[in-house]
Amino acid sequence: MIKLKCKTCRNFEKETVIQYSKCYQAAEVFWCDESKLDMYLQETPQIYESQIIEIKGPANIDINKKISAVYLSPNSYYNGIETVNDIDSIRFCVCKITNVISQTEFKVLLQVQILEMCDIFAGRTQSFSENEAFCSRTEEPDSQYINTLDLGRFIVEDINYQGDVGVTYIIDKAENEVLAVNNWDFHANDWYLCQTRNSD
Numbered sequence: 001m002i003k004l005k006c007k008t009c010r011n012f013e014k015e016t017v018i019q020y021s022k023c024y025q026a027a028e029v030f031w032c033d034e035s036k037l038d039m040y041l042q043e044t045p046q047i048y049e050s051q052i053i054e055i056k057g058p059a060n061i062d063i064n065k066k067i068s069a070v071y072l073s074p075n076s077y078y079n080g081i082e083t084v085n086d087i088d089s090i091r092f093c094v095c096k097i098t099n100v101i102s103q104t105e106f107k108v109l110l111q112v113q114i115l116e117m118c119d120i121f122a123g124r125t126q127s128f129s130e131n132e133a134f135c136s137r138t139e140e141p142d143s144q145y146i147n148t149l150d151l152g153r154f155i156v157e158d159i160n161y162q163g164d165v166g167v168t169y170i171i172d173k174a175e176n177e178v179l180a181v182n183n184w185d186f187h188a189n190d191w192y193l194c195q196t197r198n199s200d
Helices: 074-079 084-088 129-135
Strands: 002-004 025-028 030-033 036-040 050-056 059-061 067-071 091-103 107-118 146-150 154-161 165-172 177-185 189-193
Touching (some): 036 074, 050 091, 067 107, 074 084, 129 177
Antiparallel strands (some): 002 059, 030 036, 030 050, 067 091, 091 107
16 A cells, blocks of 8 residues: 655545546546656557556555546646647546556656546446536535636636635536536545436
């Protein structure tokens, strides 16, 4: 078991979905360029590929179990979602850990093989009822915390409570349906795919 502490508060008890074994819940991680590990992977990974990822604490990781990680475009990882390409590049990946490359008390570098992959539209063909609570937009937050970006096909609704906690909804504008949700706070950064009306 790998136990990673938060570098700021030294806590490692926060639960994330990194150890989830389905492709519709995933933690945000750093995907490394194999030629230079401190550079972010430029190309969208493919299923069955071997990749290197960095996970920061707090997290508890059983290396004998699958992990679930979301790939974002480099622009989206560093700046947030700004373009349609950022949305089209999102991949939810279920991975097998094949090697622990290096580890400190705050982060770990892992070699993984991608076993399953879902894109942002997977909720149109698969049922993700377990994510219903995360995908529901029942409460209307104060408008001062909401930033809305219209990207034509999509609307990105970002709710940010002064940088401490937030949620981002990716919405299909034509269908007015939430496709994916990103919940984040000081310790976690987790993504959820949402079931749509067109799901079987």
